[in-house]
Amino acid sequence: MVLLSGVNAASATAATPDPLLRVKGVTLEYATRERVVRAAHRINLDVHAGDRFVLLGPSGCGKSTLLKAIAGFIRPTEGQILLDDRPVTGPGADRIVVFQEFDQLPPWKTVLGNVMFPLLASRRLPRAEAKERARDSIAKVGLSGFEDSFPHQLSGGMKQRVAIARALAMKPRILLMDEPFAALDALTRRKMQEELLQLWDEVRFTLIFVTHSIEEALVVGNRTALLSPRPGRVRAEINCHAWDLHSLGGRDFQAAASRIHNLLFDTPDPEDAQDNRAVAAE
Numbered sequence: 001m002v003l004l005s006g007v008n009a010a011s012a013t014a015a016t017p018d019p020l021l022r023v024k025g026v027t028l029e030y031a032t033r034e035r036v037v038r039a040a041h042r043i044n045l046d047v048h049a050g051d052r053f054v055l056l057g058p059s060g061c062g063k064s065t066l067l068k069a070i071a072g073f074i075r076p077t078e079g080q081i082l083l084d085d086r087p088v089t090g091p092g093a094d095r096i097v098v099f100q101e102f103d104q105l106p107p108w109k110t111v112l113g114n115v116m117f118p119l120l121a122s123r124r125l126p127r128a129e130a131k132e133r134a135r136d137s138i139a140k141v142g143l144s145g146f147e148d149s150f151p152h153q154l155s156g157g158m159k160q161r162v163a164i165a166r167a168l169a170m171k172p173r174i175l176l177m178d179e180p181f182a183a184l185d186a187l188t189r190r191k192m193q194e195e196l197l198q199l200w201d202e203v204r205f206t207l208i209f210v211t212h213s214i215e216e217a218l219v220v221g222n223r224t225a226l227l228s229p230r231p232g233r234v235r236a237e238i239n240c241h242a243w244d245l246h247s248l249g250g251r252d253f254q255a256a257a258s259r260i261h262n263l264l265f266d267t268p269d270p271e272d273a274q275d276n277r278a279v280a281a282e
């Protein structure tokens with residue numbers, strides 16, 4: 001595994017507390033009738049409380065599968081996933097997933113009903129408190145005034161805000177997001193990234209975020225694992241807390257994005273090539 005230099009050293013230092021989530025040598029497979037598809041191979045990752053941890057890789061490299069395994073929907077065929085040192089054996093309210101699809105909200109429930117639903121279904125809170133928590137969460141994503149609207153009355157971005165509010169209302173240990181903004185237009189996507197970062201600033205939740213956009217990984221994440229094409233392996237881990245939406249388009253940002261691209265797709269890094277030529281010439 002490579003630690004990408006120039007984008008800061010990895011955060012694991014002697015002073016770092018124990019990780020909240022540990023993915024240890026995890027292999028994930030799908031058994032179909034004809035064959036076994038290996039989606040991820042011996043993945044090792046540590047996610048710390050408060051991280052905005054991004055899984056970045058090309059289409060089909062196993063990002064969603066890994067996220068589903070962390071959520072407890074899929075069991076590893078090899079290795080272990082530990083949350084607070086306890087093995088993940090199934091789904092739980094401590095890990096909530098926000099998906100890409102807009103149809104993740106039951107259409108017959110209002111915004112308030114949608115956000116309250118898991119609080120009531122899991123018997124976390126009595127109705128009055130659930131309502132208060134849901135209203136608070138709806139306000140945090142900027143949707144106050146839309147409590148009585150139904151999903152079909154909302155834009156794609158608003159629906160994703162409701163899904164985020166619903167997840168945050170549960171106060172999960174980890175918020176899992178699977179390409180949550182990929183189906184949005186470019187402007188809304190940028191706005192949602194900005195809002196997610198503001199929300200994180202306010203609430204400081206732990207986030208695991210799947211994307212295949214290098215830009216999005218640099219902007220959203222403080223740490224990013226780069227996965228190779230299927231079966232996904234961790235090719236490199238980078239710290240990217242130096243970047244935010246203001247960095248977009250800047251020279252350093254473009255250079256970092258291009259190095260990540262080269263790492264992902266195994267093309268030689270022009271900077272490294274230049275360094276090698278310089279060494280060879282000496």
Ligand SMILES: Nc1ncnc2c1ncn2[C@@H]1O[C@H](COP(=O)(O)OP(=O)(O)OP(=O)(O)O)[C@@H](O)[C@H]1O
Binds near residue numbers: 037039065
């Ligand atoms: N239910 C399934 N049964 C069999 N194979 C599957 C199943 N789900 C995913 N796969 C395969 O596992 C591999 C990883 O899929 P996965 O959806 O995790 O990739 P991904 O990196 O999230 O891709 P994308 O960015 O396109 O969503 C792919 O080759 C895919 O075809």
